[in-house]
Amino acid sequence: MTIERTFSIIKPNAVAKNAIGAIYARFETAGLKIVAAKMVQLTREQAEGFYAEHLGKPFFDGLVGFMTSGPVMVQALEGEEAVRRHREIMGATNPDNALAGTLRADYADSLTENAVHGSDSTESAAREIAYFFTESEICPRTR
Ligand code: IDP
Secondary structure: OOEEEEEEEEOHHHHHOOOHHHHHHHHHHOOOEEEEEEEEOOOHHHHHHHOHHHOOOOOHHHHHHHHOOOOEEEEEEEEEOHHHHHHHHHOOOOHHHOOOOOHHHHHOOOOOOOOEEEOOOHHHHHHHHHHHOOHHHOOOOOO
């Protein structure tokens, strides 16, 4: 059994739809446990830093504008194969390709406004969790 952590963002459009609870229910039903969570209004600097790997891409400014357009919920999730499992629940980046029943199929409005973020590897997860949470803000659930 591989217990991992992953990092999740409920993006501004999904928060605006009042879907935080519905999305948390999907995580919990899938066996992912919330070990840290908070609501944040991202600054431009925070959003640019988080998405630094996309700097220079044509969608970068639009993405940063969207991510700072309203509050987001950020959380660390813990569970067996959490990275893969969470990405399965989210669905494809482009909601046109997201399978029925995934979060992006249900809550995305466009490729940019695709409702949720999830780490793509355990390495990204560790970096992204540390970007938003101190160690003392994380409450392990596996023991
Ligand atoms: P991911 O969120 O599924 O890991 P990434 O490729 O890391 O996908 O892209 C980060 C975010 O940037 C996406 O979730 C989406 O909001 C936005 N994005 C990615 N590609 C495009 C694009 O081609 N046009 C507009 N927005 C994009």
